Every structure is written in structure tokens, then in C-alpha cells.
Amino acid sequence: MLTLCIHEAETPLAKARIEDVAARAGTSPVTVSRALRSPAKVAPETRARIAEAIAALEYIPNMAASSLASRRSGIAAMLVPTIGNSVFAETVRGVSDALAGTGLQLLIGDYAYSDQGERDLMRALIGRQPEALVVIGVIRDPELRTLLKRLDVPVVETWDLTDTPVDSVVGFSNPGAGAAIATHFLTRGRRRLAFVGGTDDRAEARARGFAQAARDEGAAPPHIEHSQGISIAAGRGALARILAAAPATDAVFFATDVLAVGGLLECQSRGIEIPTQLAIAGLGDLEIGRELTPALTTVQIPAYAMGHRAGELALARRAGHNPGPAIVDLGFTIVARQSS
Numbered sequence: 001m002l003t004l005c006i007h008e009a010e011t012p013l014a015k016a017r018i019e020d021v022a023a024r025a026g027t028s029p030v031t032v033s034r035a036l037r038s039p040a041k042v043a044p045e046t047r048a049r050i051a052e053a054i055a056a057l058e059y060i061p062n063m064a065a066s067s068l069a070s071r072r073s074g075i076a077a078m079l080v081p082t083i084g085n086s087v088f089a090e091t092v093r094g095v096s097d098a099l100a101g102t103g104l105q106l107l108i109g110d111y112a113y114s115d116q117g118e119r120d121l122m123r124a125l126i127g128r129q130p131e132a133l134v135v136i137g138v139i140r141d142p143e144l145r146t147l148l149k150r151l152d153v154p155v156v157e158t159w160d161l162t163d164t165p166v167d168s169v170v171g172f173s174n175p176g177a178g179a180a181i182a183t184h185f186l187t188r189g190r191r192r193l194a195f196v197g198g199t200d201d202r203a204e205a206r207a208r209g210f211a212q213a214a215r216d217e218g219a220a221p222p223h224i225e226h227s228q229g230i231s232i233a234a235g236r237g238a239l240a241r242i243l244a245a246a247p248a249t250d251a252v253f254f255a256t257d258v259l260a261v262g263g264l265l266e267c268q269s270r271g272i273e274i275p276t277q278l279a280i281a282g283l284g285d286l287e288i289g290r291e292l293t294p295a296l297t298t299v300q301i302p303a304y305a306m307g308h309r310a311g312e313l314a315l316a317r318r319a320g321h322n323p324g325p326a327i328v329d330l331g332f333t334i335v336a337r338q339s340s
Contacts, residue, residue: 016057024053037074038103076104076314077130079121081113081137081200085230085258087284087303088136091158094307095134102315104131113200113230119144126151132314134307137202138162138169154317156310160202161329167317168326170310174202177299177332178209181253181281184297184334186217190251190279194223196238196263197255198230206255206283223249227259235262236269243270250278251340257282257289260296264339279340294338302330 022029027046035042035050042050053059076099080088096106109125111117122144125133132153138160139145148155148166155167162169178195185193195210197203211222223246227234235254239262242249254260260282267274274280274294281297282289289296309328316322 016059018059020057021050021053021059024057025049036103040101040103073129073131074103074105075107075128075130076132076134076311077107077109077125077128078134079109079111079118079125079136081111081118082230083108083110085256085284086286087256087301090303091136091307091310094304094309095311096307098308098311098315104315113198115141123147132156132318134158134310134314137200139166140201154314156314158306158310160205161327163327165326168313168328170306170313170328170330172301172306172330172332173209174205175209175212177283177301178206178211178253179213180209180332180334181283181299182210182213182222183217184281184336184340185251185253185279186214186219188251188279188340191219192246192248192250193219194225194242194246194249194252195255196225196227196235196242196252196259198227203255206253210253227255230256230258232258232262232265235259236266237262239263239266252278252280254280254282257284257286257296257298260298260339261286261288261292264292264294264296275338275340281340285335290337297337297340298335300333300335302332305330 018029018032022032025032026049031042031046032050035047039047078092078095080092082088092108099106107125109121111121119141126147130153133155135157136159138157139148145166157165157169158171160171161173182193193214195207197207207224214222223242225238225242227238235258238259239252242252252263254263260280263280264274267278272278283299283301285298285300289298
């Protein structure tokens with residue numbers, strides 16, 4: 001039996017105000033606010049006194065109220081399709097490192113690969129008046145593009161390239177990555193290709209590049225299999241469906257390493273020799289792919305560098321500087337290992 005004990009509540013302490021912090025630190029409320037918003041603009045000794053006063057008084061800043069007064073929220077927002085993919089986590093880490101010490105706090109939203117989820121989350125984040133926005137992927141929804149242009153803050157799209165970014169883009173060519181893997185397979189004598197990926201724009205772009213390169217070399221059109229999610233289990237299931245529908249397949253490109261690891265495990269469970277009977281490649285160069293036997297061939301992409309460069313670009317534009325070209329192509333590298 002659960003017993004609840006109810007005691008007479010003590011009289012709550014009055015909340016400390018910014019004026020109380022300023023008085024204790026021997027400075028002005030404006031300086032306290034500046035130390036919270038832009039620490040680099042306040043002398044280290046003053047910051048130390050303010051930090052001591054905040055801790056002693058247990059002061060909790062009212063960031064919403066101060067953002068209304070200053071029109072600066074202190075927030076940089078980032079939209080990701082999933083926080084479950086460690087490659088995207090590297091991009092988030094890059095953005096976070098670029099923003100460190102600037103007074104901006106990174107607010108992350110996960111839209112779970114849903115177009116409607118992306119629209120809803122984007123509007124929710126915009127309502128918080130971010131001072132910069134970083135997005136994994138290219139924003140194609142016309143209403144969102146119009147809304148972001150009106151927002152008049154730096155917007156950096158990543159993990160893809162476009163000639164018409166909302167503001168700026170830092171990424172690599174997804175069709176180019178698909179074409180490069182197809183060429184890799186074809187030069188090794190593979191002719192019956194297959195592709196596994198989701199239905200997001202980036203995966204479909206990789207599939208298009210993969211199929212175009214196969215056609216250019218006179219190979220049969222690749223079998224395209226849509227994965228049911230992005231997981232190792234989804235990769236295993238997708239490979240099982242490929243082997244049932246196109247048993248002569250001799251090479252498979254998975255849109256991510258996570259799916260490719262599932263494909264490798266499915267081959268091992270069926271006694272399929274890799275790469276003798278079936279070659280496999282992924283994208284992302286995740287640690288698990290490097291450590292498997294056979295090690296996974298992959299498209300190595302600059303996930304961390306994309307995030308860091310996006311953060312730098314957003315900060316430069318926020319400060320009114322001209323950071324250079326609005327379209328930054330960081331490229332990719334094919335890392336050939338034992339799986340192909």
C-alpha cells in the first residue's frame with residue numbers, strides 16, 4: 001500500500017531578480033543580461049562575480065521576457081530527421097562546437113523523417129524566435145521557404161546541395177555519392193545491382209545517381225527496395241526482400257551504414273559469402289561498419305565538418321559579415337573495404 005505524507009508547506013522564498021544579482025555582483029542589470037547573452041563581451045572578472053551571485057541567489061533568468069525586450073532569444077535551432085542516427089549526431093556536435101562560447105544555446109528538434117512533422121516542428125521552432133537555424137536536408141516546401149525568408153535570420157541547409165538555398169547550404173552531392181558507388185561496383189564486374197533506402201529526398205537522390213550511373217554503363221536498371229525505417233533490422237528485412245524478388249543480385253548499395261550492417265548480418269545468417277557472392281556498400285563510415293568482418297565499404301562524408309561549417313556560417317551571417325559563397329560543397333570519399 002502506498003502512503004502519502006502531506007506536510008504543511010513552508011513559505012516559499014521570493015524569486016531572485018536580475019537587479020538582486022547585479023547588486024550582489026556590484027554591477028548593473030544590463031551587464032548581467034549581457035553576461036548571460038554574450039559572455040565574450042563581458043570581462044572575465046565581472047563574469048565570475050555574476051556567476052557567483054547567480055549561484056548564491058539561485059537566480060533563474062527569464063529568457064522569454066528578455067528576448068521580447070531585446071528581440072534576441074539566445075537560441076539557435078536545428079532540425080534533424082532523427083537523433084537515432086550517429087552520423088547526424090556528429091553533425092549536431094559540429095554545430096554545437098561552433099556555437100560554444102557565443103551565448104547561443106542549441107535547441108534540437110527531431111521530425112522523425114515526416115514531411116508534416118518537419119513543417120509542424122519548423123513552425124514551432126520559428127515561434128521561439130531563433131537567431132539562427134540549421135537544417136539537415138534541403139527545404140523544398142514553398143510555404144516554409146517563404147516563411148523562413150521572412151524570418152530574416154541565418155538559415156543553413158546541410159547534408160545536400162541546391163542551387164537555390166533559402167540562405168546558404170553546406171553539404172555534398174547525394175546523386176554523386178550514388179553514382180560513385182555504382183561505378184565502384186561496376187568496375188569490379190558487378191552487373192546486377194540493387195539499392196536500399198528510405199523515401200526521404202536524400203535517399204532518393206542517391207538512388208537516382210546510382211541508377212543513372214548503371215544505365216550509363218549499360219547495366220540493367222537496379223532493383224530499388226524501400227526500407228521500413230532506418231535500423232539494422234530494417235536492413236536485414238530489405239535484403240531478404242531483394243533476394244526473394246531478384247535472387248541474381250550481385251551488389252547492393254544501402255543508403256546508410258545502419259541499413260548496410262543489417263544487410264551484412266542477413267548475408268552471414270544465410271551463409272552468403274561477401275563479397276564473392278554479394279558485394280555490399282553503405283554511407284556514413286560508422287564505427288560499427290569499420291569493425292565488422294568483413295569491414296564495410298562506404299561513402300565517407302564530412303558529417304562533423306558539415307555541422308561545424310554550418311555553425312560558423314550562421315554566426316558570420318548573424319554578425320553581418322560576408323562569410324563567402326552561400327553554397328559550400330564539402331564532397332565525399334569512397335572507402336573501399338572487404339565487403340565489395
